[in-house]
Amino acid sequence: MRTALILTLLLMIAGCTNLRSNKTESEVDVICEWGTQKFDLCQFKSYDDMIEALIAEMTLDEKIGQMTQSVWHNNVSPEVIRAKNIGSIIHTQGPTPGPNAIDWVNKFDEFQSSALQTRLGIPLLIAVDAVHGQNTFEGAVIFPHNIGMAATRNLGLIKQAAQITASEVAGTGFNWTFSPCIAMPQHEHWGRVYEGFTEDRDLTTAAVIASVRGHQGSNLANRNTIAATAKHFIGDGATEGGVEGGNAVMTDELMRERYLPPYAAAVDQGVAAIMVGFNSYNGLNMHQHTHLVTDVLKNELGFQGVVLTDWNGGLRFGEPHKVINAGIDMAMQPGNHEEFMSKLKLSIIDQTVPMSRIDDAVQRILAMKFSLGLFSEPFAKRELSLSVGSKAHRAVARQAVRESLVLLKNDNQALPLDASEPIAVVGTHANNSGLQSGGWSINWQGQTHSYAGATTILEGINSVSSNVEYAEKGCYAGMQAQKAVVVVGENPYAEGVGDSDELWLSDEHKALITGCKNLNKKVIVILISGRVLVINQDLNNSDAFIAAWLPGSEGGGIADFLFAIDGFKPTGKSPYSWPVEFADIPIAPYAEHALFKFGYGLQDY
Known part of the structure; x- marks a missing residue:
């Protein structure tokens, strides 16, 4: 009996809510038994x-x-x-x-x-x-x-x-x-x-x-x-x-x-x-x-x-x-x-x-x-x-990734990449969708392994070029590629766990950049981070530098950016000012002395 009353109530309220848009009071005449009382729902306007x-x-x-x-x-x-x-x-x-x-x-x-x-x-x-x-x-x-x-x-x-x-x-x-x-x-x-x-x-x-x-x-x-x-x-x-x-x-x-x-x-x-x-x-x-x-x-x-x-x-x-x-x-x-x-x-x-x-x-x-x-x-x-996880939805996320990337530096014609040239991809972050997504990704604190349905940065690059070597631990003597895409950054975190005084790349990640540079590679750095970091030294050791933030599941968007797929050109602009050195932190909004000011971003290769 109770279930029947509830369903009746729901159906009648459904009808009466339509009074707001396409029904008049005179069109509805319903009496509802509700608990021990009776309510004329049609009086509700x-x-x-x-x-x-x-x-x-x-x-x-x-x-x-x-x-x-x-x-x-x-x-x-x-x-x-x-x-x-x-x-x-x-x-x-x-x-x-x-x-x-x-x-x-x-x-x-x-x-x-x-x-x-x-x-x-x-x-x-x-x-x-x-x-x-x-x-x-x-x-x-x-x-x-x-x-x-x-x-x-x-x-x-x-x-x-x-x-x-x-x-x-x-x-x-x-x-x-x-x-x-x-x-x-x-x-x-x-x-x-x-x-x-x-x-x-x-x-x-x-x-x-x-x-x-x-x-x-x-x-x-x-x-x-x-x-x-x-x-x-x-x-x-x-x-x-x-x-x-x-x-x-x-x-x-x-x-x-x-x-x-x-x-x-x-x-x-x-x-x-x-x-x-x-x-x-x-x-x-x-x-x-x-x-x-x-x-x-x-x-x-x-x-x-x-x-x-x-x-x-x-x-x-x-x-x-x-x-x-x-x-x-x-x-x-x-x-x-x-x-x-x-x-x-x-x-x-x-x-x-x-x-x-x-x-x-x-x-x-x-x-x-x-x-x-x-x-x-x-x-x-x-x-x-x-439609959860559909191709159509992923296409929009991929567009969001490529438009979100901020090109901070591009010297020596490092970018765009040519799919026919040998390319090295360096770093664990390059082949791990968990690392590229940050906190609040599958788990509260994110995760350090890949998850279903996502495309890693490496997978995205491989979908464009068949001439790619993944050198997870760094460049080495005798490597064929003259250009190295080095993917570095923060590990996932959320909320207070991410409060930190160490706002720079780890020594291990710095070494990935300098190791490739010391071998005379053209170094394209992709920074995965949830905030701006102190990057002066890393910037100097790179030929191109991209702030990729936390791109999420569609690593293919980064490949679109790197190879200028379909004539794409950089559009991203920094949503924050960047510190020159750690002493600048916290750097004031729109700071004039910033390494890169709010809104900075190269708009061409």
């Missing part, structure tokens, strides 16, 4: 009226459940979803539902079915950190990280990459992504530099508009769109010393002039959610910053969507009531949801948290679910699973 009726029916436990998000494989099961009325689940580091996209769809549909079996049948939000493609699924297309996408200066391509990401995210069972990251990193030490687009406010603002439009389209309820999340509000890339989760010290005037505009743009574009940062702002953690979250983001900017904590944010930064009273609507609790829920409930009962704050949070969460069309079509978009 908007989502707001439907949501108000839902909130009036909900128990306190059901409301708290909607405000709680947890990891599906960590103390959460379909049975827990039903028992605790949890409103959202996420996928992150850990077990996967299986090797195929349809396995993921099946698993998350199982959780969705459980949500629909609760008393009110409110569907789940199912989220993932798809920050450069559906990067948690092996076989999906992985785009260059945001630092590379900004180097393209191609806003249409940024939007198209987000559209493809949305399709592949939906095709693996999700309806929500925690991207784009719109930090404007100010310190090269920070381990998340590559997650931000650029140091430049205006380019960041343009990129977030393109990204949100790509992910969400013109209608969140479309089959190939998902909810986007702007993060991490606010100042996450401006902490002292570039420390992940550190303290951003600045005047309110600077915050408003520099860091707030991209968020204002995201709000104007209707971004569904905003995630607050681990960082503090002038000593107060963002998870407790009532002024910035409620007064500025919600009241001043008029943000109507969901404000979300970062990982364990409902407990990590103090008691839940402090976080919720600050204006946070949903807490991401990785398996410790029961502690969060029980503590929040007590603080509501003793009126530490007013019911008006709870109802506001639940209203926002339900509004997001209605906007996504989950009350009419709660289950995953199975047809999209067939």
Whole structure:
């Protein structure tokens, strides 16, 4: 009986939501039995009226459940979803539902079915950190990280990459992504530099508009769109010393002039959610910053969507009531949801948290679910699973790679390469898609081995030329090739693990460059990195030097660049200024004394 009532409710709400666009009140005459009450759904002229009726029916436990998000494989099961009325689940580091996209769809549909079996049948939000493609699924297309996408200066391509990401995210069972990251990193030490687009406010603002439009389209309820999340509000890339989760010290005037505009743009574009940062702002953690979250983001900017904590944010930064009273609507609790829920409930009962704050949070969460069309079509978009990792999607990512590459130097006619000449390819990074993709690639911290579906840089070069020698450990006497493509760079990292003072190439990688140069080779260096590094010595020992950032799964795009396939010429422009020496770090945006200024990039060979 309950299942039948739920399905009836879903079907009727599906019809009534159409009142917004193509139905009139007189065309619908439906009475729904809902629990022990009856509701004339045809009196509802908007989502707001439907949501108000839902909130009036909900128990306190059901409301708290909607405000709680947890990891599906960590103390959460379909049975827990039903028992605790949890409103959202996420996928992150850990077990996967299986090797195929349809396995993921099946698993998350199982959780969705459980949500629909609760008393009110409110569907789940199912989220993932798809920050450069559906990067948690092996076989999906992985785009260059945001630092590379900004180097393209191609806003249409940024939007198209987000559209493809949305399709592949939906095709693996999700309806929500925690991207784009719109930090404007100010310190090269920070381990998340590559997650931000650029140091430049205006380019960041343009990129977030393109990204949100790509992910969400013109209608969140479309089959190939998902909810986007702007993060991490606010100042996450401006902490002292570039420390992940550190303290951003600045005047309110600077915050408003520099860091707030991209968020204002995201709000104007209707971004569904905003995630607050681990960082503090002038000593107060963002998870407790009532002024910035409620007064500025919600009241001043008029943000109507969901404000979300970062990982364990409902407990990590103090008691839940402090976080919720600050204006946070949903807490991401990785398996410790029961502690969060029980503590929040007590603080509501003793009126530490007013019911008006709870109802506001639940209203926002339900509004997001209605906007996504989950009350009419709660289950995953199975047809999209067939195009995950498709050739058409990979072609766009390959274009993004070649447009993202920034040519910093090209002397002695080192480039473009001629497919008929002998070529040496040097370095482990050249033949390892894990190394070329960076963090947030299949695993949270990335990986040091190749993954399914990707093309390595070497494989891309081999697809163009049959006269290639792979010399992983370096050039040697007697080597036939007179040109050596030396691929060097950072190993993968994510978040605070990537915070570092060693912002230069390792001795081993420096030796790969100098070893080839000492043998009188023309040395073409490809730098794989999530940030600008100190490269003066390496630049001097090269004939050509390319900042390749973290290109992702399509190494063929680098071959397109090297060989000028189809007449391609360099287009990438640096999204950051480059330090001359380590003492320059942190190098100020647009620094005049930079080795390469913001926007630098040779536009011809």
